[in-house]
Amino acid sequence: MSLNFDPSYALEFDFGRGQVRMANAGERVIVPCDALLALCQGASEDAVRDFGRRLGTEAGRVMNDRLGEAWQASLETVLEHLGGELALMGLGSLGLERWGQALVLSFSHSPLGWAGDLLLGSVLEGAMQRSFGRDTVAIRLMRDDQKVRFLMAGRAGAHKAGNWLAEGVPWGDVLSRLATRGAS
Amino acid sequence: MNQDVQKLEELLARVRRNAAVPRTRVSAGTREASAPVHEPPAIPYKAPPYVPPAAEFTAEEVFFESEPPPKPAPVPVYVPEFAPDPVVQPSARLEAEVDELLLEDPFPSSPPAAAAPPYTEVLEDPIPLVSVSSPRRADLDEDVSGVMSIPEFGDEQPEELLEDDIVEMSPAEAEQPAVTHALDELSFDDVDVDDKRAAQPSEEEPPASSSRSKIAATMDEALARAAEQIQLEEGREVPLKTPPPESGPQAAAPPVAMHAPLAPDIEELLEADILPAGGVRAAVPTAEQLGQTIDLDEARGPSLELDQPTAAFGASPLQDASEELEVTLPGREFGGRYQDDLMPPPEARQELDAHRKRVEDDAVPPAPESLAQPPTSGFSPVLAPASVTTDSHSQSVSTVTIDAPAKAEFAPELLARPELGPSPVAKFIRSEAPRPKTFMELLDSSLALGSD
Numbered sequence: 001m002s003l004n005f006d007p008s009y010a011l012e013f014d015f016g017r018g019q020v021r022m023a024n025a026g027e028r029v030i031v032p033c034d035a036l037l038a039l040c041q042g043a044s045e046d047a048v049r050d051f052g053r054r055l056g057t058e059a060g061r062v063m064n065d066r067l068g069e070a071w072q073a074s075l076e077t078v079l080e081h082l083g084g085e086l087a088l089m090g091l092g093s094l095g096l097e098r099w100g101q102a103l104v105l106s107f108s109h110s111p112l113g114w115a116g117d118l119l120l121g122s123v124l125e126g127a128m129q130r131s132f133g134r135d136t137v138a139i140r141l142m143r144d145d146q147k148v149r150f151l152m153a154g155r156a157g158a159h160k161a162g163n164w165l166a167e168g169v170p171w172g173d174v175l176s177r178l179a180t181r182g183a184s
Numbered sequence: 185m186n187q188d189v190q191k192l193e194e195l196l197a198r199v200r201r202n203a204a205v206p207r208t209r210v211s212a213g214t215r216e217a218s219a220p221v222h223e224p225p226a227i228p229y230k231a232p233p234y235v236p237p238a239a240e241f242t243a244e245e246v247f248f249e250s251e252p253p254p255k256p257a258p259v260p261v262y263v264p265e266f267a268p269d270p271v272v273q274p275s276a277r278l279e280a281e282v283d284e285l286l287l288e289d290p291f292p293s294s295p296p297a298a299a300a301p302p303y304t305e306v307l308e309d310p311i312p313l314v315s316v317s318s319p320r321r322a323d324l325d326e327d328v329s330g331v332m333s334i335p336e337f338g339d340e341q342p343e344e345l346l347e348d349d350i351v352e353m354s355p356a357e358a359e360q361p362a363v364t365h366a367l368d369e370l371s372f373d374d375v376d377v378d379d380k381r382a383a384q385p386s387e388e389e390p391p392a393s394s395s396r397s398k399i400a401a402t403m404d405e406a407l408a409r410a411a412e413q414i415q416l417e418e419g420r421e422v423p424l425k426t427p428p429p430e431s432g433p434q435a436a437a438p439p440v441a442m443h444a445p446l447a448p449d450i451e452e453l454l455e456a457d458i459l460p461a462g463g464v465r466a467a468v469p470t471a472e473q474l475g476q477t478i479d480l481d482e483a484r485g486p487s488l489e490l491d492q493p494t495a496a497f498g499a500s501p502l503q504d505a506s507e508e509l510e511v512t513l514p515g516r517e518f519g520g521r522y523q524d525d526l527m528p529p530p531e532a533r534q535e536l537d538a539h540r541k542r543v544e545d546d547a548v549p550p551a552p553e554s555l556a557q558p559p560t561s562g563f564s565p566v567l568a569p570a571s572v573t574t575d576s577h578s579q580s581v582s583t584v585t586i587d588a589p590a591k592a593e594f595a596p597e598l599l600a601r602p603e604l605g606p607s608p609v610a611k612f613i614r615s616e617a618p619r620p621k622t623f624m625e626l627l628d629s630s631l632a633l634g635s636d
Contacts, residue, residue: 075623
């Protein structure tokens, strides 16, 4: 199943009603980025997580609608369609990295900056939950001006990686340690 | 009055008579007329100690003087103990008259030819002479008084004679030449005066070189003499050393140039050591020593070695030293290297030829040894080959070809590894990680990380 993502007519602006619709989706509200950040910064972590997971669930549902059977989708297909949906939402460019057995997803050119990392991670967790039915934890491995990397791991792995990162272990070594401990 | 006139006439006659006899210059001595003088016995003459005159003129000084030298200061004259018989002195008045008469015409008559010594002779003896009067003869009982004046010039006015200049002497004393002794002739040894006179028979004869030109009367004559003198000096060879004063005036050696003081003559130094230390005149040979050979005694005291005096600047000491050597040693130009024209000694020639032959044999490098040939005896130096080329036929095998020299006797045996085909040297084993076919598999594997 190779279905390319086609963003044509993905957004519909109804100037008579003053509405913005997304294809195969509900109404959208276009809000300023800083206002959204201010809201996220003022809200609790759980509220942000919930807000972000709701966004990811909507993206996963759309992808599933387009793909039909998402659990059989390849890496490229998932990246293409999920990335396309997140791009339509204006959250940045989705990337996929495989470090051994570890799945690393990244966002590039996100307008939210480091303050939106929690929101972005929650978007990814919602999308995985909605698309693949797995509860995942997105752990931020690194962050620079252009890119932020998230390790998609279970709870146990996410706990260990979080501790090592807190100890100052480089994110590459964290991945190596997770792969070594998982192999042994 | 008549008596006085008669006395004066006698005196005048006596003066004239005395003027005919040879004159002897006698310096006036201080003689006490009233002092009683006794006839001394004949004793050998003993010269008094030398008293240097107040002003002493040398021959050179007199030669260049245009005026006659001043009158020498009165010198104390040796007065012998034997004095003539007491002379009855005339009265003072009579003496004054005589003096006036004498002053008017001290030499009224025609003077004898050899009576008065010429002025040049007077100047010839710069040292005042010592006059000694000989003992009076027994047969001469008449006192003769004479008047002597030292300077005698034609045009000059006669000097006024003092009373001291008047000496009374007998004709025998006048005939007998005055005994004059120069300082050089004086001897402190107990030598008889007569012996000394006998040793100097020609003392009265003036030296050959002592002729002195008279003072020119006119300017033309002076100029003519000066021209003759210049001609004589031009033709005369200047002696290297200053001759003794007896040889007359000598032209001084012209100054050559400014130069460093010359090294002292060794012979002169030795001679100076031998001669007695008695002043300048002690180093000058006396008249007796001229022309004689003096045998010197053996040197006494520690033997001395005289070193070669350092030459004056301008002359290389090395050059001076090499002039005295029989064989000239190589100079500084051969420092640090050998002279090209030096020949090896005959006994070393054969060894040198053998050495050169060995060097030529060693210049040919031996052929490179290979495992197929037995090794040559000994070790030989490894010389660089003429050329080395590298011929690479493959990536793994390379052959190095060495061009043997033309004089090599054996061709080298070259060994090369067998050629092999291109094959990978190293193998990198790529780990085949199971790539998840679906995103779900990767997600599940990732969720499994960190779980025990």
